[in-house]
Amino acid sequence: MNKAFTEISAGLKDAAAHAKGDKSGVIEHTPEALNVKAIREKTGMSQQRFCATFGISLGTLRHWEQGLRNPRGAARVLLKVVDQNPKAVIDAVTE
DSSP states (O other): OOHHHHHHHHHHHHHHHHHHTOOOSOOOOOOOOOOHHHHHHHHTOOHHHHHHHHTOOHHHHHHHHHTSSOOOHHHHHHHHHHHHOHHHHHHHHHO
């Protein structure tokens, strides 16, 4: 067998062991939870204004704030940046 097959096979065995709860070489990365409501409140905006400013649907924001869903990808990055420096982001998107 070639090297790629061996590596893929080993990875699949690790994944299967992990799924069963057995010891494996799998490393899980769990992102920290975001308090979306606190981030929005830091901006001083209503839900409607926050959504209009950042291009987020109101339903999505409500799901995030209620903990029914978690932001992922670019939305997560945007929220983290808004949390760190809301004025800079608001200035950038409203110019």
